[in-house]
Structure formats: structure tokens, C-alpha cells
Amino acid sequence: DAKTTQPTSMDCAEGRAANLPCNHSTISGNEYVYWYRQIHSQGPQYIIHGLKNNETNEMASLIITEDRKSSTLILPHATLRDTAVYYCINNAGNMLTFGGGTRLMVKP
Amino acid sequence: GAVVSQHPSWVICKSGTSVKIECRSLDFQATTMFWYRQFPKQSLMLMATSNEGSKATYEQGVEKDKFLINHASLTLSTLTVTSAHPEDSSFYICSAESNGPKDQPQHFGDGTRLSIL
Numbered sequence: 049d050a051k052t053t054q055p056t057s058m059d060c061a062e063g064r065a066a067n068l069p070c071n072h073s074t075i076s077g078n079e080y081v082y083w084y085r086q087i088h089s090q091g092p093q094y095i096i097h098g099l100k101n102n103e104t105n106e107m108a109s110l111i112i113t114e115d116r117k118s119s120t121l122i123l124p125h126a127t128l129r130d131t132a133v134y135y136c137i138n139n140a141g142n143m144l145t146f147g148g149g150t151r152l153m154v155k156p
Numbered sequence: 157g158a159v160v161s162q163h164p165s166w167v168i169c170k171s172g173t174s175v176k177i178e179c180r181s182l183d184f185q186a187t188t189m190f191w192y193r194q195f196p197k198q199s200l201m202l203m204a205t206s207n208e209g210s211k212a213t214y215e216q217g218v219e220k221d222k223f224l225i226n227h228a229s230l231t232l233s234t235l236t237v238t239s240a241h242p243e244d245s246s247f248y249i250c251s252a253e254s255n256g257p258k259d260q261p262q263h264f265g266d267g268t269r270l271s272i273l
Binding site: 060071075077082084088089091092093094097139141143145146147148149 | 266
């Protein structure tokens, strides 16, 4: 079973920041937090990952709380093409267990 | 970056036939590949882990005689759905385990939509 919980769905206005929360209260010390997204009828796409420090790349920023029990994925300027299901996963190896994810709808 | 190619992307076939789906790592070698199944409006569910040169490891509830997995080389794994029936209609996705710098655990293909009539 997935070890993370996320809101089922969220809406965001185009051009605004999308903040997607994830709870992973049982995360172990050696487990990373990974974020993938899945656009309709495609395979999952890697976004970003982190262990305990905040991370930023060309796609998004990841904010991890100091106790590591939760994190937030930030898409700074959401576009219509960011409409997708976003999955937050924590693991220590190469296995990935997908939960329900958050269905983000970016609206004009 | 690492690319995983899945073929075909879409297939329709009659009930009772067998369907083979290929998963290739195009620019890297993958000792381990994974096969997932996704029903409409549901999440990805791991079906099996495919290891090059050895038998696949199936998740509980997945019939190994129905979903045949072959991983004969470091760049190719195949999933054959034998005697397919309408309930096997689903979106099948493969991934390959990263073997370089650990930017991400798995690289995913774009999936195969299987429709059984």
C-alpha cells in the first residue's frame, strides 16, 4: 500500500502557482520523497525528488518540512499543460508504490 | 536522458487471442524492468518485476500463466497477455530501473492501451 496521502483533486488558475501537498508521516530516515506526474494516456513523468533539503529544478520546487512528515510540490506558474495526476511517493530503493495522487486541473 | 520505448501504443484484438507488448530501454541497459496495469480513473498497480536472465517476480493476485514476461536482454522485456478477455482491457505501462546516477528510480514508457472485444 502507498505510504503517502494526497488530496484527491485541486484546481489552479493558469499562470498562478500550484501548491500540491503530500503527507508522509511514516517516512523512514533513508527514504526519499519522489514526485511524478501522469498526463492523460501517458506514462508517469519524473518531476523532482528530495531527502530533507528543499529542491528546485526547471520543472518545480519541492519543500520538505523539517520533520520530513510532509512536503509540498510547487509549480511556480501553472500552464494548461500541467493538468495531470501528481503522485507523491516515498521509498528507499527502486520500487515505487503509487497511491491515488492529486488530480490537478489548471483552468484558463 | 534515459528513454524507455513501449510498443504498440494501442491495440485492439478479439477475445481469446494473445497480445505481446514490448518494452525497450533505448540508451541504457536495464537489468530490472517493471510492468504495471492501470484501470480507468485508478492508480498504477505493479504486476510484476522482470529481471534479465531470470524468472519474473509476480505480485499477489497476478496470474503468471496469463501474463507471460520475458526479459531476454538488457534492453528488452516483453509482456504477453495470453488468451485475452474483455476484463484484461487496460492501460499497461512498463518502466526500467535506473542504473546510473540516481536522479529517479524508474524511467517509464508511454504505455499500451489494450482493448479486448
